[in-house]
Amino acid sequence: MKRLLSGMQPTGSGRLHLGNYEGALKPWIALQGKYEMYCFIADWHALTTMAGSTDSIADQSREVALDYLSAGLDPSQVAIFRQSAVPQHAELAVLLGMLTPVSWLERVPTYKEKREHVERQEGGSDASVSFGLLGYPVLQAADILLYRAHVVPVGKDQAAHLELTREIARRFNHLYATDVFPEPQALIQEMTGTLPGLDADSEGKLRKMSKSYGNCIYMTDSEDDVAARLKGAFTTPTKMRKTDPGIPEGCSVCLLRKLYDADNYTTQWDECRSGERGCVQSKRETTEIVNAMLEPIRERRKLYSSDPAELDRLLKDGAERASAMAEATMQIVRETMKFL
Numbered sequence: 001m002k003r004l005l006s007g008m009q010p011t012g013s014g015r016l017h018l019g020n021y022e023g024a025l026k027p028w029i030a031l032q033g034k035y036e037m038y039c040f041i042a043d044w045h046a047l048t049t050m051a052g053s054t055d056s057i058a059d060q061s062r063e064v065a066l067d068y069l070s071a072g073l074d075p076s077q078v079a080i081f082r083q084s085a086v087p088q089h090a091e092l093a094v095l096l097g098m099l100t101p102v103s104w105l106e107r108v109p110t111y112k113e114k115r116e117h118v119e120r121q122e123g124g125s126d127a128s129v130s131f132g133l134l135g136y137p138v139l140q141a142a143d144i145l146l147y148r149a150h151v152v153p154v155g156k157d158q159a160a161h162l163e164l165t166r167e168i169a170r171r172f173n174h175l176y177a178t179d180v181f182p183e184p185q186a187l188i189q190e191m192t193g194t195l196p197g198l199d200a201d202s203e204g205k206l207r208k209m210s211k212s213y214g215n216c217i218y219m220t221d222s223e224d225d226v227a228a229r230l231k232g233a234f235t236t237p238t239k240m241r242k243t244d245p246g247i248p249e250g251c252s253v254c255l256l257r258k259l260y261d262a263d264n265y266t267t268q269w270d271e272c273r274s275g276e277r278g279c280v281q282s283k284r285e286t287t288e289i290v291n292a293m294l295e296p297i298r299e300r301r302k303l304y305s306s307d308p309a310e311l312d313r314l315l316k317d318g319a320e321r322a323s324a325m326a327e328a329t330m331q332i333v334r335e336t337m338k339f340l
């Protein structure tokens, strides 16, 4: 079986939203059984934005693990573990960093973006742009190459990082005349577009669901949370009354309805357009539909969170399986580089 690696950061509260669920977790679940899978919680990566506040990093990582499990990831088929539980990630990152030109890292589009974001957050100081932020793609390359992963499911925004991993793998293989690292292929899931959030930007356009915009529905939201979030959701700004014509394509509520009621949404869309149906009714119905979709996720979460010792055991077991693969790779790397 080919190996697949993927992970998510435990930033913020650690709770994942429906964008993460649709764009990452659901595709992983569709792939389990088809690959030898390693799905990790990128707790070291999270430090690029929260190095000074690690008090709750362990709790946040557990929240991510619970979201993985409640989405339906099967721990018997997938190694679920925290990056920090497998220190070989750091060892390989140091070695790969030695053969990665800085110019390659400065070229990564998300670096500049993130640097600007961090600078804005902390008052424009260069001191807040860490070596870790620049070196992020080297650690990411180590994450992937440590498992000699053949495929990595990625969003379009991550494609440049993966290309860098491939370049680093090629450089390593070339420098040491080896083929130890397969070049990982991007597995871009056609089915997943970007899930819009519940608000609009300053131009009145929908934008992606993202923790940093605070426009999310979280997998852990209660029925009442979902109702409250949808009550405040962005719809057609010119549809003040039920009878005003709506534009479902530009409405966050209608788009959620389309996603989770694919067979029947057209009536709601038509009646929204024609002014036969108002936003209040659409929001109420979409709340019910989203809540029904979340129900099995809530049930699984209840089960897993009722037994913290079992969660610890699952994470430990995942880390042991990951470590076995990681150590096997590092043995080869150390030998190849003549450290042994």
Ligand code: AMP
Residues within 6 Å of the ligand: 008, 009, 018, 019, 020, 021, 022, 023, 024, 154, 155, 156, 192, 193, 194, 195, 196, 197, 208, 209, 210
């Ligand atoms: P992030 O925390 O933004 O790095 O996202 C983690 C994963 O969730 C990545 O695979 C993203 O592609 C996916 N993701 C995040 N937000 C969305 C969204 N709004 N729609 C679809 N996928 C998303």
